[in-house]
Amino acid sequence: MSLETVRIERLGAQADGIAEVGGETVYVGFALPGEQVTVRRQKARGNVVSIDEPSAERTEPPCRHFGPKGDLCGGCALQHFNITAYNHWKKQLVSDVLAARGIDADVRPLITCAPGSRRRAVLSARAVKGGIVLGFNRAGTNTIADIRECAVVRPAIAEALPGLRALAGIAAAGTRPFRLQVLETSAGLDVAIDGVRELADKKRRTAIGKALELGYARLSLGNEILIEARKPIVTFNGIEVIPPPAAFVQASATAQEAMIEIVSTHLAGTKRVADLFSGCGTFALPLTRHAAVDAFENDGAALEALDHAARHTQGLKPLSVERRDLFRRPVNAAELKKTEGVVFDPPRAGAQAQSKEIAASGVTKVAAVSCNPATLARDLRILIDGGFRLASVTPIDQFLWSPHVEAIALLER
Template sequence: MSARFSIRKLGAQGDGVAETETGDLFIPFTLPGETVTAARERDRAMLMAVLEASPLRIDPACCHFTECGGCALQHFEAEAYRQWKREKVAHILKGKGIDCEIGDLVACAPQTRRRVVLAARRTETGMLLGFHRHLSPEIVAISECPISLPEIVAALDLLRALAELVCATAKSFRLAVTVTGSGLDVAVHESGKLGEHQRRIAANFVMAQGFARLSIDDEIIIEPKKPVVMFGGVAVALPPGAFLQATEAAEQAMADIVGGHLKRAKKVADLFAGCGSFALRLAAKSEVHAVEGDAAALSALDRGSRFATGLKRVTGERRDLFRRPLTFKELNAFDGVVFDPPRAGAEDQSKQIARSDVPYVAAVSCNPVTLARDLRILIDGGYALKSVTPIDQFLWSPHVEAVALLEKPKKRR
């Protein structure tokens, strides 16, 4: 049964928030100041109709918006949307007692996302390929995607056909699709165990369509061409399922901010280095020690540095920084540090950095909540927070990246 609600603000996940007698009610796809009808279920509700629209409501860019769960905010006017993301970072930092001027949001253009994770499932009427419905295991088949690079959208029918060929399960499974300089890299997960005949058919399809690689659960089925991306001027062949920033423009923006901060550092530690998106750019001016827990990613970084020209010395170390962070004594060998951890952040590593004498630190994060926690540790350890720049890498979603730059005065001897 539906009821009438007034939307007071946007919540952290981009849902409109209405006050009710029993507490806040979250209504997706609504905006502050709107009056709507919605069908309530506990603390959430399904939007039925917008009775009084906000002047900031605009037409969404995609025909699947509100059905597909990939985007939450296509209905929000662009400048107001960007301001909301910037204020979200400021609000979370302020909650940790960090009152810092937040830079302008680095915007994300449509049709720039180079890596998407599609959901697939075989049904009686054919193979479904798309994204999960909002807060649901149901897959919504898609025919367009305005956030993704055109190469991905143009290949949707081929990817659906490939999903059909590799499917050996009644359950849903995932296809991570990455646009590389060599073609599409498709990493399939949880599609079931393939027989030899099925593997050959899938491999022949990949060859015929010009894809760079097909892997299933990190096993390479066929790799006609090494999937290569550029980190600055360095070519790196990605291992199957490797982490890669979602958009090339956001990656470059983050690298420019970090590189500008560390330009005076002769020796830099890159922690949670991945395949080298920061390390290989920083190595143009500084010696870099890259620390990463994933062996395949570290190997890709090492190969990229060895075949590149004009770089300073690059060394690598495989190390689980969650279990064994670099100690403050080890860190004191460097005059610059950049760390870019997963969403969980880098609490223990931050405690060691806070105790160190490293003068320049750059913290990169995809989660403002854990970033705020880690920055609080660094500030309490004597670091001065110089700037925070939010970066909209995940267009029309509630997620926001940020780069924070810190300095610690050198101790007088």
Template sequence: MTAETLTVSRLGSGGDGIADAPGGPVYVPFSLPGETVAVARVKNHGTILSIAKTSPERAEPPCVHFGPDGKNGTCGGCTLQHAGDALYHAFKRDLVVNALKSKGLVADVAPLVIARPGERRRVVFTARRTEKGMLLGFNQAGSHHIVSIDHCPISSPGIVSRLGTIRRVAGAIATGAEPFRITVLETLTGLDLAFEGVKKVGDRERRAVTECVLATRGIARVTSDGEVLISPERPEIDFGGVIVSPPPGGFTQATKPAEDAMADIVLAAIGKAKRVADLFAGAGTFSLRIARKVRVHAVEGEEKALKALDHAARNTQGLKPVTVEKRDLFRRPLMASELKAYDAVVFDPPRAGAEDQCRELARSGVKTIVAVSCNPLTLARDLAILTAAGYRIRLVTPIDQFLWSAHVEAVAVLEK
């Protein structure tokens, strides 16, 4: 380890400041462009010892768990609370701009749709039983150390106000000292707690969880690795006026404002299309909204999510026909010949993107394509496939729903 003084020139894609040193770039967490910092350096990683010159863009972090001096350790949930809004918003938009440039794509990139504190309705905690009680919080960056939290400015008030309840339920289900995960989703009927990795959940733990949940309010369901332990209420979320009961731990957009913004773009883009395919449809985030206007074919590889979508469609009045298909689109993408039946196609894949599916879309001639992505790099790769086949990118909109992180969503609208 060596100590040296560096000048930070830019932010890297992970949110760390980058300083150019004789031996190559040095990554300095919690620093900002233009700052001069004294760091303890190990290879290409620098830990701030002091800041000699502070950026005017530096902001006071709103959370005591953030930063190198965070209470009980540095929470790894956020990386950019120290950046002012202008710098932070530009950074998020540039993640999309730079990804497109890396593939030689020229596109109109809209201003960032911003995220605000308290909007996160889905949060994944790590928990572990210790001699002093239950640890509940987030892992420190690059570590298995759990930073115990008592509040969280990104999370919804409905989650933060029930941290004590979540901790008690975790204590009732825990059987050993191994860490486990809890996906917490705030639904219309209460919190949906999905535990993963809890070993040897027996009758005693089930009884303890039941007693704990019945003694309090605000918990709709508790599951362990998909098994329902107790469900006083049916968890419900609203997809544009269609009520859906999501599967335990299933994918849901992290914030409703971001979901609504993405859905608005999707619905505007499909326009007067008469038949739409929604690929990687999940539990119906877009399909069920589209069905308010036009018939839709929803394709998804995860059976429980597809069943939730289908059940909601069948039990909602006023929708256009919704058909569903269970299909692994990575192994078996819809072929160009199948896609020709649709006027518009929407796809929202996991972080790996939809490379093979885009090759079939490129051959299909579908008039309108809407690409929704949580990974600008794979989005750019997929868009390059489509533009090479003659599609024109009409607009790309970056959307923030993972506040103070280095993750950004984007929606691209293409036409042919």
């Protein structure tokens, strides 16, 4: 590895600084556009040795674990970036991928989330000589950065790190890494141990005792509930839901409510709506206040939580649920014959097959929600070519200081 001085030209989609050296592209973590930095280079990667000419947009990171002088925690990539410039870059990520598909979009201002607002975290853990490491993977590696603080998660999760480390010490088997999925609920923390095949009876009892001592609402091993001291409840626009262990919910409650408002406003006036990739009902449940909803989801436990919430909430319109793999068997155009509006919120792979069916249907309004701008742009191209007009795109920053950005696109015809 050699030392080189490079000039950073721009930020890449994964938040690396990008330099061009002798016709080759070099990716430099923790560097900003305009900076001159000395790097230790290995092929296309450059690790910062010194920042010789810092950018005016560089700022002091709020977390001691961030950056090359910290523990290289990979949970954040851009704490050193001035927040105004960072917000502009986040919005531009969405604009750029849409433009690459030839889509002229009205990209609205970024909906931001404050530090300390993320209610869901997936922590990695591993037994090492002398104890347990708990945290997020170090930048660009599979090695766990052992964290003692976190600037992005809710205070209840940050303050729980010592207890979670103790719980991980109980659950650890050998040196194999595993995960703790943590969700803040109104009843306390909901914790699921993932990647541990089983716990011996003594460990199981000890883990349950520790969870009760720490005041967790629920502790699970995979999908098995070990102890439920209180029902872990989250709310979707005021409707209470008990999610299954390790369930997907939006990372920020503030972002979730903003997203519900955008989708509900767009689909107002529709009498029948299909919620595709519905999960536990983030959109389906609020929409049933004004429309009949057909919810489709492949996760049976999530559908059960959705159905249970609907049956125990008064004043909602009819809701039907169907377990279905929408990648293998999308809801076809004929099945959407009586449907006026659609909302879909797929995994990162997007909804290509489903978008083709929506384009071929008589649906008049669509709200497309995505955590991957690239697959969203692909799906929007299908819908636009099928006769829809793109009204707006709103980027949402649920994942502060990371390269990930959510977006909601609203279409009609």
